[in-house]
Amino acid sequence: RNVLKMSSGIQIKPKTAVQKSKTSSPLSCSPEPAIKPQPKPSDKLNPKTIDPFGAYSRPPSAFAAIYAKGGIPCRLVHGSVKHKLQWECLPETVPFDPLLVTLAEGLRETKHPYTFVSKEGFKELLMVEGATEKAIPLLPRLVPVLKAALAHSDDEVFGRGLDALVQLSAVVGPSLNDHLKHLLTNATVAIIKSKIPTYCSISS
Numbered sequence: 001r002n003v004l005k006m007s008s009g010i011q012i013k014p015k016t017a018v019q020k021s022k023t024s025s026p027l028s029c030s031p032e033p034a035i036k037p038q039p040k041p042s043d044k045l046n047p048k049t050i051d052p053f054g055a056y057s058r059p060p061s062a063f064a065a066i067y068a069k070g071g072i073p074c075r076l077v078h079g080s081v082k083h084k085l086q087w088e089c090l091p092e093t094v095p096f097d098p099l100l101v102t103l104a105e106g107l108r109e110t111k112h113p114y115t116f117v118s119k120e121g122f123k124e125l126l127m128v129e130g131a132t133e134k135a136i137p138l139l140p141r142l143v144p145v146l147k148a149a150l151a152h153s154d155d156e157v158f159g160r161g162l163d164a165l166v167q168l169s170a171v172v173g174p175s176l177n178d179h180l181k182h183l184l185t186n187a188t189v190a191i192i193k194s195k196i197p198t199y200c201s202i203s204s
Helices: 002-024 031-035 039-054 062-068 096-106 114-125 131-150 155-180 189-195 199-203
Strands: 074-077 084-087
Touching (some): 062 096, 084 114, 096 131
């Protein structure tokens, strides 16, 4: 009987302990672990929505802002092998001013799809008929932008700027001579000299 009393006492005590744990559990940290993991996915998602714009920690570039508003009349088309641009209208009908300058500004971008759109758009726009006459008046505005790309710390940005300068040189020819000397620095002279045909006339 003493054992039964003890057991009955034990049976009662767990009930009270369970009741205490039930009453204390809502006030304890037991619900909090269930709540804490829930904000964590949202914490991971929130930066993703901010990263395309906030990763710069500064206002977006002119190219990024215009592209976001649909001001660039071409879009990236993803292909299985390579990407390409799809123009909303014929490139021949697109005003070079200010689009060519805006695309040149986009060469300094480091985020996709800005990098591809700016590089391919600049190249394709210079391939249209009459590009020489349209590009020459823009040289005073293009040269500082390309210079900034050549001075960029990112090697890929430098490469895109150099490619664009080669393409521009092939289109405008000697008209670039008076501007090209302002682009040269000790670090880039050797590379530019080997790629820009008009460089030789500057040294003479």
